[in-house]
Structures are given as C-alpha cells and as structure tokens.
Amino acid sequence: MGSAALYHVASRGRSVLGLERFDIPHEFGSSHGMSRIIRLAYAEGWFYVPLLRRAYELWRELEAHAAEKLLVNTGGIDAGAENSQTVRGVLESCARYRLQHEMLRQGAVNERFPGYHLPKRMVAVFQEESGFLVPERCIVSYVRAAQELGAEVHRRERVVECRVAKGGVQVVTEQRAYRAKKVIVTAGPWVASIFPALATVAVPQRQVVIWTQPRRHPEHFTVGVFPVFNLEAPEGRFYGFPVYSVPGFKIGKYYHRRQRVNPDEIDRDGHREDEKVLREGIRKYFPDANGSTIAMQTCMFTNSPDKHFILDLHPAHPEIAIAAGFSGHGFKFCSVVGEIMAQLVLDGRTRHDIRAFALDRPRLRNEISKTAYGKTIKT
Numbered sequence: 158m159g160s161a162a163l164y165h166v167a168s169r170g171r172s173v174l175g176l177e178r179f180d181i182p183h184e185f186g187s188s189h190g191m192s193r194i195i196r197l198a199y200a201e202g203w204f205y206v207p208l209l210r211r212a213y214e215l216w217r218e219l220e221a222h223a224a225e226k227l228l229v230n231t232g233g234i235d236a237g238a239e240n241s242q243t244v245r246g247v248l249e250s251c252a253r254y255r256l257q258h259e260m261l262r263q264g265a266v267n268e269r270f271p272g273y274h275l276p277k278r279m280v281a282v283f284q285e286e287s288g289f290l291v292p293e294r295c296i297v298s299y300v301r302a303a304q305e306l307g308a309e310v311h312r313r314e315r316v317v318e319c320r321v322a323k324g325g326v327q328v329v330t331e332q333r334a335y336r337a338k339k340v341i342v343t344a345g346p347w348v349a350s351i352f353p354a355l356a357t358v359a360v361p362q363r364q365v366v367i368w369t370q371p372r373r374h375p376e377h378f379t380v381g382v383f384p385v386f387n388l389e390a391p392e393g394r395f396y397g398f399p400v401y402s403v404p405g406f407k408i409g410k411y412y413h414r415r416q417r418v419n420p421d422e423i424d425r426d427g428h429r430e431d432e433k434v435l436r437e438g439i440r441k442y443f444p445d446a447n448g449s450t451i452a453m454q455t456c457m458f459t460n461s462p463d464k465h466f467i468l469d470l471h472p473a474h475p476e477i478a479i480a481a482g483f484s485g486h487g488f489k490f491c492s493v494v495g496e497i498m499a500q501l502v503l504d505g506r507t508r509h510d511i512r513a514f515a516l517d518r519p520r521l522r523n524e525i526s527k528t529a530y531g532k533t534i535k536t
Contacts, residue, residue: 161491
C-alpha cells in the first residue's frame with residue numbers, strides 16, 4: 158500500500174518521502190510469497206467491485222510502465238456449498254455488476270481442471286479474468302516509478318512517532334525527525350505502534366502457506382491449466398495457486414490457526430502443526446499435489462473486527478490518512494488504495510466510494526472510543 162501511495166502522490170507533482178522500516182521488498186509483513194490472488198466478482202462484498210475494476214486498470218498501467226509481467230491471468234475458482242457465503246457473495250457481485258462468470262457443478266470442475274477433486278456437495282463460480290499478482294515485483298515497480306518522478310525513499314528507518322505540529326505533522330524515526338504537511342500511514346501489522354487506539358481493530362495474526370511437490374500429474378498444476386482458487390470447505394477456507402517461481406503448488410488457509418501475535422515477536426518458522434492444517438486441505442481437495450514439502454513461509458494478516466479495510470482520514474487530525482486492517486485480502490487492492498490515499502491527503506476526499514471502510518462504522522465504533530483518538534497523536 159505504501160509503495161503505491163508513494164507513486165500516486167509523486168504522480169501529482171508533490172514532494173514526497175517514503176519511509177520503510179525494512180528493505181524493499183521484504184519478508185516481514187504481508188506482501189511477500191511470490192503470488193497474491195486477484196479476482197473481480199468478490200465474495201467478501203459487492204461494494205469492493207468498483208475498486209477492483211480500478212485496481213485492474215492501475216495494475217495494467219504499472220505493467221506497461223515497468224515493461225514487466227506483474228499480473229498473471231490464470232482464471233479463478235470460487236467454490237463451496239451452494240448456499241455458502243463464498244458462492245452467494247460471488248454471485249451477488251456478478252448479478253449487481255453483470256460480471257461474466259460460469260457456474261460449474263463439481264463434476265464439471267474436476268473434469269475441466271483435473272488438479273481439483275471437489276466433492277459432490279460443492280459448486281464453483283469460474284471467473285476467466287482472475288489470476289495472481291507478483292507482490293515483490295509490484296512493490297519494486299511502484300517504488301521505482303515514484304523515484305523516477307522525484308520521490309525520496311529511505312530504507313531501514315523505523316518510524317516511532319507522529320506529532321501534529323503547527324502547519325503539518327512531524328514524523329520521528331530512530332534516525333531523525335521530518336516535517337510534512339500531510340502523512341499517509343500504511344504500517345500493516347505495526348499500525349498500532351503508531352496509533353495505539355487501533356490496537357483492537359487492526360489485530361495481527363500469524364499466517365502460514367506451503368508449497369508442495371505434486372506427486373502425480375504435475376502438468377495439472379501449471380499456469381494456464383490450474384486456476385487460482387478460493388475454497389470454502391467444512392475444514393475452513395483455503396486459497397491457492399498453480400506452480401509459479403517456486404517449483405510447487407501453493408496453498409494457504411484463511412486465518413490459519415488464529416494465532417494473535419506481536420509483529421516484533423512472531424514465530425516465523427513453519428512447524429508440523431502448521432503443515433497439518435494445510436495438508437488437510439491438500440489431501441481432501443487437491444490430492445495429486447500432496448507430495449513432499451518444498452517450502453513453508455510465514456506472513457501476517459492484520460484483521461479488523463468485520464474483516465473489511467480501514468481507509469480514512471484520522472478523525473482528529475485530517476492531516477493524516479490511514480490504510481490498515483486488510484484482513485488477509487488486501488494486496489490485490491494496493492494500486493487503487495494508493496490512489497485513494499493520495500486523493501485523501503491532497504484533496505481531502507476521494508472520488509472512490511469508501512464509506513464501508515470508514516473508521517466510524519459501527520463495528521469499529523464499538524471498539525474505539527472517541528477519547529482514545531486523542532491519545533494516538535502528540536500535539
């Protein structure tokens with residue numbers, strides 16, 4: 158989110174500084190792992206679809222500028238029981254926006270995509286335009302594009318505090334202090350270290366994914382043959398990818414083992430308990446991929462109470478815009494979130510409808526008191 162915001166502010170001809178705690182890119186947050194799903198008919202809510210349409214446009218623009226493949230089209234499967242939240246949500250998005258899709262019964266899915274072994278009780282919605290983004294390259298491409306426009310970027314410089322001062326904001330890092338008229342905060346699981354009032358509405362959770370060697374028919378798991386998937390099953394909700402970059406099939410489970418973590422103390426190793434959770438999904442629904450482990454990797458979800466994003470100006474200090482709480486499904490929106498953040502700080506508003514992501518929505522209002530906001534910023 159930060160790399161895209163940096164670019165969009167720079168593209169408006171403004172002087173902008175990007176501060177990154179780690180390297181660019183890095184493996185400590187939520188934006189690594191070589192693939193992130195993108196899909197248009199959205200199960201999480203029909204109100205995401207206009208943002209996704211714009212996200213696709215902006216990703217294609219970035220691809221053209223970088224002269225590099227950043228969005229790989231594979232087609233996508235959203236599957237579950239016919240009355241599942243996933244299937245109902247996708248079909249509602251399709252109906253509202255007249256999105257192209259195919260409704261497939263279990264047998265048709267397994268025949269058309271033989272890497273899948275869905276049970277009879279499941280149906281699927283196929284979207285041809287779905288695929289995945291290459292997150293590390295997306296981040297680097299946005300940073301490079303911003304630098305070409307004059308943006309300054311500092312790596313390995315941790316922000317410790319924001320202070321509202323006369324005429325703007327002072328941002329204090331471990332190295333020095335900076336003054337700016339406006340600030341965009343995209344700190345991921347560390348957002349509560351800057352704004353403590355958000356600690357209950359942007360909660361980091363440990364997440365693990367695995368790559369496995371297909372034990373039979375590896376050709377069934379290749380790009381162009383195997384679609385990305387979002388699968389709601391009795392065991393939980395799984396997501397996954399064809400073989401790409403790393404020579405293995407990749408799968409994760411939303412909210413994994415539901416382990417709340419301190420982002421500075423998270424266990425980054427993959428363990429037998431983690432593998433057991435993921436193998437359950439592979440064994441039941443993608444058995445031909447249930448071969449040896451090639452790699453495991455840990456990241457973090459930063460969950461909001463309703464699993465929807467936080468995109469807003471700070472309620473007490475409109476000099477500050479906040480993007481947080483992406484709840485494990487945010488990366489595909491980076492391109493448009495960057496545009497939204499730039500519009501909020503430069504124009505005071507955005508042309509995109511972000512009412513569903515406001516800080517004062519009911520599910521968040523119950524968690525954050527108005528008095529707490531006053532403690533988030535030193536004035």
